[in-house]
Amino acid sequence: MFRRVAIIGGGASAVALLSELVDRASGPLHLDWYTGGATHPGRGIAYGTASPRHLLNVRAATMGMFSRRPRGFLDFAQRLDPQVAGTDFLPRRLYGDYLEDEVAHVLGQSRSRGVDVRVVPFAADALVPEIDGVTVIQGERASRADAAVLAIGALPVRPLEGVDAALVAEGRYVIDPWALLAQAGSDPAPREVALVGLGLTAVDVLLELADRWPHAHFTAISRHGRLPAAHLPVSTVPDDDGGALLDAMHEAPEVRRWLRLLREAIAASDDWRVVIDGLRPSTPGLWDALPMPERARFLRHARWAWERVRHRMPPQVERQVLALEREGRLQRVSGRVTGARAFEGRVELHAWHAGARTPVLADIAIQTVGLDTDLRNTVHPLIRQMVTNGHVTPDPLGLGCQATPDGRLCREGTPWPRLFGIGSLLRSARWESIAMPEIRLQARMLASQMLEPDAAPARRRLASQPG
Ligand SMILES: Cc1cc2nc3c(=O)[nH]c(=O)nc-3n(C[C@H](O)[C@H](O)[C@H](O)COP(=O)(O)OP(=O)(O)OC[C@H]3O[C@@H](n4cnc5c(N)ncnc54)[C@H](O)[C@@H]3O)c2cc1C
Incomplete structure (x- = not known):
């Protein structure tokens, strides 16, 4: 069993792992939890939204964070409102409340379970994995752990190729829609808004800004110009096991x-x-x-x-999007956006589809293409340090880090014995790796590996390690 584990990340994945470790620990355990400076650890981008329009895209009954209490979120929601049903799609901010509640609960009971949790409210700056441990560097301090888990979520967003950097600097081409939503007021409200990408992020942004900017007209551009599919109002059960x-x-x-x-x-x-x-x-x-x-x-x-x-919309979200379309406030354009430039004081985008070019002019363009998991050329400081120093190898398809299906991060195809990942970094090995039902399973799997008596392999060099 690893006695000292560093958890790097301040989102839901880190909380899920922390909870599993504290719950399962059977001997003394020390956890260093680097939360990255998150004001409300656990929420991350997904559950940090204050908007009641931003709903979970998974039904309440399956959003439990804890593998031993899969109904945990539903129980939490029903304590506040007994009318809530397991099939409901509830606001994500309520899920954030649940995560914060879990954090408080876990930290509160950790001592009685023999677990010492040190919360470090900063980002880990650098990590040096070795065969017999991992060194975590934060500021001037270097701490040694038996094992470390990277739970850093998605990487910082980057503008699409061909986007004029000046537009980004002026805030007329927005690459981080969540930062925009956190500050966008109603005045002065743009009239023409272009959304680049039409997945669930675009839907969130659309619903929120359509409310804050009641006179705005939205043009959403995506390869096929199609909306995300919607869930059925009732949940369906497979008639065979597939x-x-x-x-x-x-x-x-x-x-x-x-x-x-x-x-x-x-x-x-x-x-x-x-x-x-x-x-x-x-x-x-x-x-x-x-x-x-x-x-x-x-x-x-x-x-x-x-x-x-x-990744489907709740039915009530679909109804709102279709209503905006009926009112003429949302227009969909098919095409691949190849760049954005300033044109007569506005933003001009080009959507290419089947060899034809559709120009779109807007007062503001918002990039809503979803999560970035490409480690190559990322500006994330910790990941850059680890990739540059050859500690981890990016997935060649841009899906996080080379890793084994059980969560060990790899260097040139060789898994580290004491360096793990959870969540989006593991897309390379698991594909489905970003939503709560998958993260919950990964947290359980990692906690079991770390706490099993022979978790720490014998001190030996990996075959491929130089020297
Ligand atoms: C808008 C949105 C809506 C979603 N809705 C749903 C949903 O309805 N249902 C569902 O199941 N899933 C949903 N998801 C998927 C979601 O990604 C996961 O549910 C979950 O939030 C992922 O948590 P995470 O901890 O892996 O990543 P994040 O929430 O991104 O958290 C990562 C944290 O790590 C911190 N960090 C980064 N680098 C460092 C460092 N060097 N040191 C310390 N900390 C660091 C970051 O600051 C951040 O706080 C949604 C995702 C998004 C973006």
Whole structure:
């Protein structure tokens, strides 16, 4: 068992892991928790929103943070409002309250469980993994831990290629929509707003700004100009366990064949959502079976379609978006945005689709393309330090870090024995790795590994380690 573990990150993944470790610890354990300066550890971007319009995209009953108490969030919500049902899509800020409540609870009970938690309210600046431990550097201080877990979430957003840097500097091309929402008032309100990307982030931004800027008109540009799919008002239960589909997919791990199998399964089912959701628990195994060229093919040809059906809007959110469209306040444009430049005092974007160019003019453009997980060329200081020093290797497809499915981060294909990741860094190894149901499982898996008696491998050099 590792006796001293450093947890790096101030979001929900870190809290889930902290809770699992404290709950399962059976001997003395010391946890150094670097929260990155978060004012409210646990909330992160997702649950830091104050807007009642920003809803969870997962039903309340499955948003528990703790594998031993999967209904934890529902119980929390029902204590506040007994009318809440497990099938409801509740506000994300309520989920943030739940996370903060869990943090307080975990910290409160840690001592009685023999766990000493040191909360470090700063970002870890550098990390040096070795075979027999990890050194964490924060400011002038270097602390040694038996193991460390990176729970840093998504990387800082970057402008798309071709975006004029001056527009970003002037705030007319916004790359961080959450920072904009945290400060945007109603005056002076832009009249023409372009949204670059049309996933769930765009929907959040649209609903909030449509309310704050009641006279604004929105043009949302995305490759296919399609809205994210919506959940059904009632939850659906698979009529079989999907075993035959999974077996067939495992037999031939090729994207083209998988798409054909999926189309057939969907044609034979009452609702396509049942098929998509049925794959969710098995996605890491399927992804693991997919050779690298096939993963690249998936990202090129199927990723956007998959994300659209996998990350769905609650039905009430869909109704609001469709109402904005009916009122003429939302227009959708198909195309790939190839850049943004200033034009006669406004922002000009070009959307390319099927060889044709559609120009879009706006007072402000907001990039809403979702999470960045590409470690190559990131400006995240800790990740830059670790990549530059060769401690970790970026996934060649831009999906976080090279890692094993059980969460060990790798250097040039060789897993470190004491350096782990959770959440978005593990997309390379698990694909589904950013939402709470997956993070909860990863937290449980990591805590079990760290607390098992022979967690620490014998002191030996990895075969590939130089020297
Ligand atoms: C807008 C949005 C809505 C979402 N909605 C849902 C939903 O409804 N349901 C769902 O299941 N999932 C949802 N997700 C997925 C979401 O990513 C996860 O649920 C969860 O919030 C991820 O938490 P995290 O801790 O991995 O990352 P984050 O929340 O990003 O937290 C990472 C934290 O680490 C800190 N950090 C970074 N670097 C360092 C460092 N060097 N040292 C210390 N700390 C550091 C950061 O400051 C940040 O506080 C949503 C995501 C977003 C962005």
